[in-house]
Amino acid sequence: MKTLLLIDDEPRMLDLLSLYLEPKFHCVTESSVLEALTYLEAHHVDLVLLDIMMPEMDGWQACQEIKKYWDVPVIMLTAKGERADIVKGLNLGADDYIQKPFDEDELIARIHAVLRRFKTEDDVITFHGLRLIKESFELHFRHEEISLTPKEFAMMELFLKYQNKVFSREHLISTVWGHAVTIEDRTIDSHVRNLRDKLRKVEFPVDDYLQTVWGIGYKWLKSSNTEFI
DSSP: OOEEEEEOSOHHHHHHHHHHHTTTSEEEEESOHHHHHHHHHHSOOSEEEEESOOSSSOHHHHHHHHHHHOOOOEEEEESOOOHHHHHHHHHTTOSEEEESSOOHHHHHHHHHHHHHHHHHHHSEEEETTEEEETTTTEEEETTEEEOOOHHHHHHHHHHHHTTTOOEEHHHHIIIIIOTTOOOOHHHHHHHHHHHHHHHHHTTOOGGGTEEEETTTEEEEOSSOSSOOO
8 A cells, every 4th residue: 555645734634634545545644844854764655745834844845855855756735726836836846736625536536646657757767687666675687686775775776867976975875864864974885885796796787887986975877888788
């Protein structure tokens, strides 16, 4: 069953949404954006349903923060229905937008549509024989599965999704471990070393692609000088 994170500062709205959605989804409710972000740091969710009018941080800011650190679809749920507000939400990364009061069947249909679209576009990443499957947290090379820890998997996903991008150690720490966690740079180096060892064992030419950028961090090359089929 898919897990939805419902964020709204009105308890009655959270109760109503849970009543509508619980038969089809597992719902986690948070009335605080900050608490919701803390929850995301430690738990996997499949979709966020986010109200705009929030006291600590409005929905637009929250959407930006969520999209900055987590690859999860966001549906904005709000009483605001002006075209400019809808465009603003979508430009900030929202995957859909539905106005209160909403129709129960329409809300469920939109959630299913976003989940289908998100899975189709983002659930599987392939690269020269590597196949990363986000939904099942699996990485394969050709027909052999590579066993990764959750942190190694998250780093591998970043490298494959953003090829040629240089990731500083600080960026990797905040994205993979969370912005509230403090760890040493050498922890990143250790995880990268483990990733390289595991990819070498299945004979993937990882040294041609996972590169150290001295003094900064790491990047995954989109192509290398070595031809690989």
